Amino acid sequence: KAGVTQTPRYLIKTRGQQVTLSCSPISGHRSVSWYQQTPGQGLQFLFEYFSETQRNKGNFPGRFSGRQFSNSRSEMNVSTLELGDSALYLCASSLASGHRWEQYFGPGTRLTVT
Amino acid sequence: QQQVKQSPQSLIVQKGGISIINCAYENTAFDYFPWYQQFPGKGPALLIAIRPDVSEKKEGRFTISFNKSAKQFSLHIMDSQPGDSATYFCAASAAGANNLFFGTGTRLTVIP
Numbered sequence: 001k002a003g004v005t006q007t008p009r010y011l012i013k014t015r016g017q018q019v020t021l022s023c024s025p026i027s028g029h030r031s032v033s034w035y036q037q038t039p040g041q042g043l044q045f046l047f048e049y050f051s052e053t054q055r056n057k058g059n060f061p062g063r064f065s066g067r068q069f070s071n072s073r074s075e076m077n078v079s080t081l082e083l084g085d086s087a088l089y090l091c092a093s094s095l096a097s098g099h100r101w102e103q104y105f106g107p108g109t110r111l112t113v114t
Numbered sequence: 115q116q117q118v119k120q121s122p123q124s125l126i127v128q129k130g131g132i133s134i135i136n137c138a139y140e141n142t143a144f145d146y147f148p149w150y151q152q153f154p155g156k157g158p159a160l161l162i163a164i165r166p167d168v169s170e171k172k173e174g175r176f177t178i179s180f181n182k183s184a185k186q187f188s189l190h191i192m193d194s195q196p197g198d199s200a201t202y203f204c205a206a207s208a209a210g211a212n213n214l215f216f217g218t219g220t221r222l223t224v225i226p
Contacts, residue, residue: 043216105157
């Protein structure tokens, strides 16, 4: 079975721009969660999508948004980028919401904001 | 506020030795405690996990010890190998949601 794929793997953007990251979950998995990883704050939960609905949201500003499509693929968007948004963005997929004991992470998208 | 506290920040162990990483939590609603291993350039990979109804779980060289009354849990890596050199994260979650609260990570280096 193919793992979680994330595109692009690396991205460089300028402050003030917006960015869209994509995540394709493992086949059959319907829940996708997004995390931000930085050296200072560690791994922090952004949001979870299941059946095209946001199920849970972390403590991030409204500039961070996401969506999920009918094929379970998910995108996250960050608008008006700030230098502090530079991070590794990880998505994790699982069979369903609440199925937290089998969450598989993708390799991440490394976002650099200059 | 960090919901899961992890220590030490870094650890150097000789090959064949025991690596011990500790975590503590406050939220009594947490009922699932996984450990993740992350290599540079990769996403975290689930290593082993425990629920609070057991005090210990062992999988190969990896053991989780869980102390519910102290709200602490730890990862023991027996017979540590250079290939175990990675960053280890403890995490916790509550029922009904997939979001994991992670510790700050421990960078383990196993020297030959």
